[in-house]
Amino acid sequence: MKTVSKPVMSRARKFAIGVLAILPVVGIGTSLHASAEVDSYEAVSPSIEQARANILISRQLQFTHFREQTIDENLAEEVFNDYLDYLDGQRVYLTEKDIESFQPLKEQMAASLRTGQLQPGFDIYNRVQKRIVERMDYALGLLEDGVDSFDFQTDDQILLDRSEASWEPDQAALDELWNRRIRNAVLGQRLNGSSDDEILKVLTRRYESQRKRISQMRSEDAFQAYMNAFAGTWDPHTNYFSPRNSENFNINMSLSLEGIGAVLQSDNEYTKVVRLVPGGPAARQGQLGPADRIVSVKQEDEDQPVNVIGWRLDEVVDLIRGPRGSTVTLEVVPANASDETVTRTIAIKRDEVKLEEQSASSEVIELDRGDETYRIGVIDIPTFYADFQAMQQGDPDYKSTTRDVRKLLEDLKEEQNVDGLVVDLRNNGGGALHEANDLVGLFIDQGPTVQIRSSDNQVQVLADQDPSVAWDGPMVVLVNRMSASASEIFAGAIQDYGRGLVVGSQTFGKGTVQAVRSLNHGQLKITQSKFYRVSGGSTQHRGVIPDIEIPSRIDTTRIGEDALERALPWDQIDSVPHARYFDFSGVIDQLRQRHSDRFAETPEFGLLQKEIDFLKEQRKTTTVSLNEDQRRDYQDQLESRQLTIANARRELRGDEPFDSFQAMEDHQEQQAAAANGEDEELDFIVREGGHIMADMLELDRRLATILPAGTVAAKAE
Template sequence: MTIAENIMARRSPVPNIRGGVCRAITVALLLSTPLGLQAKVDPASVYEPVAPTIEQARANILIARQLQFTHFRDLNISDELSANVFEAYLDYLDGQRIYLTKADIEKFDQIKGQLGSALKTGQLQPGFDIYNLVQQRVIERLKFAIGVIENGIDKLDFTENESILVDRSEADWVADSKALDELWRKRIKNAVLAQRLSGTKDEAIADTLLRRYEGQLKRAYQARSEDAFQAYMNAFTGMWDPHTSYFSPRTSENFNINMSLSLEGIGAVLQSDNEYTKVVRLVPGGPASKQGELQPADRIVSVAQEGEKPVNVIGWRLDEVVDLIRGPRNSSVTLEVIPATASDETMTETIAITRDEVKLEEQSASKDTLHLQRGGKEYTIGVITIPTFYADFQAMQAGDPNYKSTTRDVRELITQLKAEGVDGLVIDLRNNGGGALHEANDMVGLFIDKGPTVQIRNANNDVQVLVDEDPSVAYAGPLVVLTNRMSASASEIFAGAIQDYGRGLVVGSQTFGKGTVQAVRPLNHGQLKITQSKFYRVSGGSTQHKGVIPDIEIPSRIDKTRIGEDALEHALPWDQIEAVPHTRYYDFSSIIDELRQRHDQRFATSPEFSLLQKEIDFLTKQRATDRVSLNLNERREEYEQIERTRLAIANARRELDGKPPFESLEALEDWQDQQAADLASTDDEVDFIIREGGQIMADMLDLNSRMASILTPQQLAAQTPAVTSSP
């Protein structure tokens, strides 16, 4: 977590560990007037090259020094680094290889190996030369696209047996501008086909595409020196790790607003992803999270205010997209997104979200109970869901005896569940992106007598050990912790400690793997967010990169190749340090194989799991699609098959819920829109993953009578001696 995030935790009930977010801004923090609609651009306009400033050169020198002498990773600025910076910079500017040609790339050969030495001394011109050439090529391509549309999309032939590569990030650079013309002709055909298949008329398609390309062209002509500098610096800082990044003065302003105010908007964390703005994660309790359609890794294509036409935001700066999404409470904003599951960037969905404030009580821990029958005996299992690790520091500092925090709320919920006579407890940390570190430390203390909870190592190899010094134990009985890929930072610290102490089983999917700590440092021009420490478990292994591996795994819809620390370029590796003495309360090795076998048997006959697996298989197939047809008939067949599968999966879920099926995909989408408009309509039914956590708990109670009663802290601590190795 960053220093700034610690500040935020004192002022706002927002998670203050970013769970793998790099170069991110939280959307819609203040009330703001959205940017105006795009204007047409004179095709005769001339691009004015941008140039570095003295302030930027000084900031560059300061950044280089900070990276070399204070970053956790020991990395020298070398010729090899120069080549990597060059590749990362090109990836940011033209990640899909649709603007530059092989001849353009060859022009850069002379400076490719010299960027490192230039970056050491604030010589920014080479980076700006690359930026200016890319902008010129962007303008050329967009003018070509506008010309194709204005010539009439009815001139495009959709009977040819053509296809287009979906992801060109690893493709060869095309030879020349003629080859680029052919590539862009196919891109336009692909965009037209996607809208035709969704029922849009050609006139509307042409209007949409013209506004898209004219908007991007306008942004290209409006390029600023700061755009080039921020892109170049982030290609440079990203060599150390993905969470080290440069914030321009404008981005710093947004970041500092985020740190100091409660959220008011849609509640989503965004980052730049080449020419798109990508959703990193959703804030628990926020409008987007409650609405349910927007998902991590979705890319935003356009933004529409209530009653207005959509504004295409492809190619926009991140801060400007944030400004556009901001707006007053209770107003509506509609996002057109490319879903993370889409096989093709022309496949978009529209999502209407009502802006609102993210309230602390909606992020608070909550409880439920499960009642399971086993062999004539009924087990009552308590469930505590924790969306984030929060603390109301303002109320605490004001002396409010009833201030809210994760640990205080969970302690009270445990008291209530024990009064209900629960036989075991499930802690649900799925989608919990982290938060206040001290809350993770204190919450571990609710389940252990006392002892270390996490180790923090800095660049000098100094290790700080956080310790729970409170000998009281709120709950000493059997425990299951649920995790998924979006469980990050503080969640991983808690889950890892519970696993290391043998206090419970971790069930679900591998966590995010965000095990680094950042600090935000001021520069003469903007700020630098820099990684300075790493988290380690009490058993010595880091939570970085690897995360927490569950004892019993449950498949997830989330694509691990796109989301997670190990999906990020230049992420710090997993490693380990010395374990610290800690008590091993229970050895699950004698029962874990039987627990897994029973779990597998249940899932083999579970209709919910069968449906989940169908969804995963469908999404995997979609993600694996590398080419799409540009033949109308072939593409229609592909499209209809996808739509039939979507409807079948939705109706299978409706059947499981005892609800009537949707007659058509349109009916499904109308229902989704209705749900989106009514944020108060929530489904309180416990999902089947939580129920499976309860079933695993019942198995634990069946298999080992030692766990069938809640032990006293003294009995619990006396079970086994302290150990210093990982379980």
């Protein structure tokens, strides 16, 4: 079976291990702290097996990747820069002098990558690890006098994101930078209510832990980091897996492990949440979200959490995994946090992700519109799934997306007597490709559904061969930025066929297919083909543009294919002949106007827009003050605005307002499990999808049964 790969959601490149770095923090002092308990970092060296793997990776990338490029000096410079970004993405360990000393290594890099000479990459890696040890020693030295020795009455500020900053010129400048970083960490925890004694313990434990991690680095860590910087210059979905990470990747693909149901990736200093598995423990618990960054992990039988900043991804995954029924507590920096010192604690009970909890489901909503009441069927599809094992065993009742949706449609038509259909694909990250193809077939008599172009320019067309139709009435497909891969194939086909309207926000744009190839040492996941709609345009990079747009809280600068460096571009091939069931051009302007007028009078939309504006303002903040009074004022303003929005939403529902920000947070934690990951935005957007459906029927009654009405086979424009 071919499976649509899941998307990556980050501006940072996705790698197979954790970046060796630390949480932004800072203080005062000049002495280096020598830890007697931790050995100094010992340089690592490449092995013969790694050198052979490097040669195989070079050949695979040059001759089988979808993007054609050669390993020359220009590409080597990209590898060099990406490697430094990976090892010191916030530019807090290396100085300008270090970078200058790497120039001879950069000049050797092109030839070295072609021939398996790994020493340039290892030399850079070893230097960075030694610099990290020096910074840890410096940070621990600053903490020796206690956090009350820091001055929080200055007008100093700190840059939140240093990924584009200049390298500091020397060690003295780095000392000053770290002074600010530690003050920022102390101040952030003070504002979270921690005492100075607690802060001192937490930060000391953090830096000692990270220093210890550096002393345990292995040759494989350097090789993974270097090969991923190399592979990532082709595209962000091409990755190298070490032998251990290959095992983890294969286990994850078989869904045989119990855990929290979250896909993770490395993002500079942190392990970041990519997406939640539908129906999994984290999705059901409701507090963890995409782009949240994990700071620490605590087991239920342990008193203290383990700080995981700077840990390898595989080791963080091992900590989070555990027996079914046990609880793991994550400390995370929320995606919408004002800065990295703002964290929240989330307790999740581990469980296995069950297929039935990912299954499609339906409901019927009634909309009173003047003299008429419309019954709208809503089908929610969390993922494109199939029970492959049952299918291979010949079970006639095996579960799959298409089979389940067909049954739901039969019920909606025969028992519920609905007037229209809304298919909800929001937050659906994809899944089985053949299920996307078959699902399109439930809504058309037959025809092509998607084109797949390989690296040798051969085009394969998947098609629905079944002339039967499960639903021939009008439909709306809801999408958002988290709709990816198979979701985009389905939504794009419905749009191209004129079978329904796509409503929501621009989708993720994951339109590539990866294959995993074994090496002598580990595996290479490599991009080998791209998806194209039947109209010829790729879903890659651009995704699906809705016919009617609804704004979203999701930060598109951080989540989405077009937010990834070196993502393959959008392009176009020839369209394939396909039917066009309805031309919406005659009514789309009126539909958009009705939607706009309705939203202008919808209180929920007004609150959503206020929240979006608030989040955009926060994202524009590039620095924060290290003055305690100013910082408290800033935090009070943020909390006040969030509380105002939350209380306005409660007022709409007839609930008592919260009397404080803390009361709001306590309530959200208590309600997280019951909420099952849903929120008010989802409910009112589903209703709006129903209203758009009703508008369609009112404006053109031909939509009531559009399929049999003069289907014309033609090429899409």
